[in-house]
Amino acid sequence: MSGHALVVGAGLAGSLTAVYLARRGYPVRVLERRGDPRAPGVREEGRSINLGLSQRGIVALREVGLLERLAPVTVPMRGRVVHLPDGLRFQPYGLAEDQILHSVLRHDLNVALVDEAERLGVEFCWGHRVTAVDRAKPAVTAIGPDGEEVHTADLVVGADGAFSAVRAHLGRGLRVDLHQEFLEWGYKELLIPVGDDGRPRTELRALHVWPGDDGLIVAHPNADGSLTATVFLPFAGDNGFAGLTEPAKVREFFARRFPDTLTLIPDVVEQFLDHEAASLVTVRTSPWHTATEDGRGVVLIGDAAHAVYPFFGQGMNAAFEDCSVLDRCLGERPHDLPRALAAFEAARRPHTDVLAELSKRNFVELRDKLRSPLFLVRKKADLALHRLFPDAWVPLYTLIAHTTVPYGEALDRARRQDRLLGGAAAALTGAALAGLIRRTRGRRRAS
């Protein structure tokens, strides 16, 4: 393996891909806008933002030998607890022992990845903001503590998130498709602290959901017994972030819509008013890579290539899967970087495009459907069939979260199952109707 690699962004995708590249023998440098996350105080300063790690992310972390090391800082989630006005419902994730998700602090995960990358010789340049990329060399311009620097490399990986500077420069003058869409809803994070008795205030080993068409909450557990709740609300309107600016209104809103949060989060009003609302974006783009005639190239991974709404909990998992697939493609064509990057894009983009759609749909599901009896019945039938035919029948959520079946194939399979379910329902209705007709005729004859 020859050539130097330059990674832009030391977030989740950037630091994991640095690990993969270093393992493959590349000398790797990473340019990151922020400071070193391991500096004293950073962990405490940052809010406790956590993420659900599912099968795709697990597989990648296992591949680079990091999964075990993370165990102490993760909390397994065996299903979801749905908070409804009349009480709680528990929905297990799946049948098998390993059909669980892991909740982990973004910060802890990031530090573990950076530590491992450094151990493998990766050089991190903290406080370096990338301002331009020249895909023809390729060369990257960054502003660091000592002013502007230009870094050249054989492979530049843009892992600089949803508002990627690498993406913006990669496309200059090219026919680049870009779809960027913001949700009319945003989010704020709230901490559900450990109880006064030192124990979790609610079931810890689960994901919690408060569904609702005018606001919803999702909460993940933390290793210290607290949980991090994310409140999703419309930006506009009296019951949106724009309207909820007075303590009395906020209290009234939570009391009416999410009554149990008042006991779970004693200072819910203060936290809500104290935190900024953040926005949610979907980004699809193409191409993801460019190459020079002499075999160098630039490629996007993670949110830089495909930002999705967080309602399927797959953004990081898809980013980690990117890293794994890119590594495989580089391994399969060790002396042909342009074709390796093309193979990577061809293998991934159709599937992350599907993920973007699924993530939008899951917003609607969380918002509108989780409270619909019909939907829940269908969901139950889906799970029951899975229990009867564990291999032949797998619900979409299970395929996405608990397998590594490519997203597009998962969707195709779920569609086929849906048609069968619809067909079965029709057949049942048909049979019932036939029975009815027979009974009516019987009665007629009898009369």
Next chain:
Amino acid sequence: MSGHALVVGAGLAGSLTAVYLARRGYPVRVLERRGDPRAPGVREEGRSINLGLSQRGIVALREVGLLERLAPVTVPMRGRVVHLPDGLRFQPYGLAEDQILHSVLRHDLNVALVDEAERLGVEFCWGHRVTAVDRAKPAVTAIGPDGEEVHTADLVVGADGAFSAVRAHLGRGLRVDLHQEFLEWGYKELLIPVGDDGRPRTELRALHVWPGDDGLIVAHPNADGSLTATVFLPFAGDNGFAGLTEPAKVREFFARRFPDTLTLIPDVVEQFLDHEAASLVTVRTSPWHTATEDGRGVVLIGDAAHAVYPFFGQGMNAAFEDCSVLDRCLGERPHDLPRALAAFEAARRPHTDVLAELSKRNFVELRDKLRSPLFLVRKKADLALHRLFPDAWVPLYTLIAHTTVPYGEALDRARRQDRLLGGAAAALTGAALAGLIRRTRGRRRAS
């Protein structure tokens, strides 16, 4: 009317909106990257690019009193001539005398608009490239012949085309939706010169179309008897721009696909190889405007707000309609710029979003359907019904090109008609089937 207006871009939308604003009493300054189009030699230098002016554009130009002045430089087009392997077909545009399009050189139209704007006191700053916009003031930074300048204004209009710098800066840090998509096909312009006898080489008062699923040509007439043809081809492949780089291949391609062009354009091969292929982009975005608390604002119009594929010939027409609608909104709320801009965006964006879709569809129609007998029959039925019920039944093309019915309403109406046409076809088929069954039964009885 108070306040200063600053227009970015002196293209078609920019110069027309400068005319409207000046008529409304605004002091207007226009910043344009290029030099003065009236400078000696510019007309001859530029290629003869022409456009089809239809009803929406006509209405706007009439509103500012420019239509008559343009008559000498336009050529009326009464229908389209379709070039098929077995000869030509003429399809008239409509029934009424005024259902015609006008072909005009972009350059001549632009000069007429700039002349009129200057007459009304508009100040043009040529050679000024806008590099940044601060929407909070608003202020515009431009690089002119004497270096960087900052211009402030009460109203900034971004009329700087499909790759608008104003649009890019308007959205910084806002939740801006942006959809940018390139067609896999591009285009080159070719001149069909006047014949050796000094007369046009083909019917002048029509739009010419060579349909085809692997390449198509559209040609508009010029006032001097020549026509400008635009060849649309895929970028990729042996029969795309990438493959057609050798004279022999180009000649063979035109001879096979568009045989009559070899006589219409004697130097077709030279022209084709000499010109650069340009790309085609669709851009949808939102919001189109921002406003400050003290009543200033920035707004996008024309291609900066909505670039569409040129296959419905509506880009400029929609841009001119924008200018007219913006003027009306400013007139209706003379002392409330923020609400005037909001009203403009609300009135226009849904309709130009529809236009973007229609323009994509028309690409498919020109490419695939114009040669399909079934499609042509349906098209004929559409026109026949229009002839029978001129007011009640109006084909989509007629609604778009020959009326000012908003694009969205035009589409809704065409959809209703389509359903009726489908229903009628189904009814006819049903009747035919019934007849068949009756006949079969009759025969059975007879046998």
